[in-house]
Each structure stands twice: as C-alpha cells, then as structure tokens.
Amino acid sequence: MPEGHVIHRLAAELNSDFTGQDLTVTSPQGRFAAEAALLDGHRIAHAEAVGKHLFVDFDIDHPEHIVYIHLGLIGSLRFEPSEDVWGQIRLRIDNGATAANLRGPQWCRLVTDAERDAVVAKAGEDPIRADADPEQLRPRIARSRRSIGSLLMDQKLYAGVGNIYRAETLFRLGISPFRPGNQLTDAEFDSIWADLVGLMAIGVERGRIDTVRDEHTPEAMGRAPRKDDHGGEVYVYRRAGQPCYLCGTPITEQVMEGRNLFWCPTCQAD
Structure with a gap:
C-alpha cells in the first residue's frame, strides 16, 4: 500500500499540471461513468492529501464535487501520455497532453464537502502536512x-x-x-x-x-x-x-x- 508521501506527490502533480484547465473526464472501465460525466469539461480547483486519502476538488456547482480516492493495496494513479490508454481505468482525467489514469483503487467516490470533512476528522496527524499537531x-x-x-x-x-x-x-x-x-x-x-x-x-x-x-x-x-x-x-x-x-x-x-x-x-x- 502506498505510504503518505506518494499521495502527497500525486496531489502536488495534479495541482501543478491539471488545475486551471478544461479537462476531459471519463471512466473507460465504466464503474465511475455517471460521476465522470458530471465532471467532464470542468476544472480542478485544488487537490490535497491527508494521510493516505486523496481529495480532488472540482469547480462544479453540484453538492458532490470532490473526487475521493483511496488507492488501497493495489491501486495506482499514473500520469501518462494522453494517447496511452491501457488496462482497467476507473477514472481518467485528461488535460490534452497528459492523463491521470486511476487503476484498481480501493475506492473512488464523488463526495460533498461535509463527507470530505468527516473523513478528515477521523484521520490522524499527518507528518507531511504543515497543519499537523x-x-x-x-x-x-x-x-x-x-x-x-x-x-x-x-x-x-x-x-x-x-x-x-x-x-x-x-x-x-x-x-x-x-x-x-x-x-x-x-x-x-x-x-x-x-x-x-x-x-x-x-x-x-x-x-x-x-x-x-x-x-x-x-x-x-x-x-x-x-x-x-x-x-x-x-x-x-x-x-x-x-x-x-x-x-x-x-x-x-x-x-x-x-x-x-x-x-x-x-x-x-x-
């Protein structure tokens, strides 16, 4: 299972290369298709990691606007060329040159602010975060x-x-x-x-x-x-x-x- 530093690197790359752009969001595997359709064409406002939890906040006017990802034991989120499509991709976020491809996560859900806050409240102190106490x-x-x-x-x-x-x-x-x-x-x-x-x-x-x-x-x-x-x-x-x-x-x-x-x-x- 990836440790916390991996999740923080993923959040940093999403913030660096995917925010402020109109994105193509799909679910080639189909298991996240309805949620991906809501996000398609929108932008990422911010991504952040809390321990092993990754939250990707989209700028859509919808109660459920945050993609909540936990990679679990076998999941991966890889940044690959847009033309590189392979495997069982649960969620694909494409900026036209690079795609963030999520495969095999423990879960990938669309959640509200309140649901995100509830997860964060149960998490411990993250040594990587500046606000850890x-x-x-x-x-x-x-x-x-x-x-x-x-x-x-x-x-x-x-x-x-x-x-x-x-x-x-x-x-x-x-x-x-x-x-x-x-x-x-x-x-x-x-x-x-x-x-x-x-x-x-x-x-x-x-x-x-x-x-x-x-x-x-x-x-x-x-x-x-x-x-x-x-x-x-x-x-x-x-x-x-x-x-x-x-x-x-x-x-x-x-x-x-x-x-x-x-x-x-x-x-x-x-």
Missing part, C-alpha cells in the same frame, strides 16, 4: 498499552505512516517496536514525530523512501545498492536475515498488525 497525539500515545509498532500503523493516529516508515523510524531511534506507548518518554515521542516529518518530506521530494544516514549509504560503506521494488536505501525493511548495518546482527521479521515488521533485536533491544 503532534500535541493531539501525545496524550493518546502516553496512555496506550499498545506497542508503538502497532500505534504507528494506526491511521487514526499517524496518518500516512505505513509499514516502511514504521520500521525505519523505530530503528533509526533505537526503539523497540514492542515498547508500549505508555512507556515512551516525552523525548522519544518527540523524536519519533520529528524523524517522521523529516523522512516523509524526503519521500515527497525524491519519490522514494530513503532512510539511511550519510555514513551508511552504499558509497560510504562500500556495499551494493539495495535492489527492491520499493526502491530507496533502508536499514531493516525487507532485510530479514541480513546483517544490521550498525551491529551485524541478522534483521528479524515478525507479523504485527497484519503486516511484516522488521527490526534489529540488538539495536532495538526492549
């Missing part, structure tokens, strides 16, 4: 008996944070993923938030997740670059059984919250 999280984490590895995956707490950022941030800070939230110090809570803000901003900028510090890059360590579908240089994610870059201990893997968790049992001893 970690102080809203602090008391909730401080009284929770759930592990921090579980809490970081809760989209009602940390919006946009996914499996990779969970594993990487905890490793970088030397915090066990099994530590209960109510055993974190204020300093550790602050460090987790600050690290997420920094790492996820890099993800938006680069379009991939890079978490290793300068001294642990392939060039600095004389090791081969990581080869993985997700790209980017990481410490523990999908490195089960491989030696930790810091201490040499094999990275461990275990399912937590339905997702594979990776950590170093030495650097992150509980």
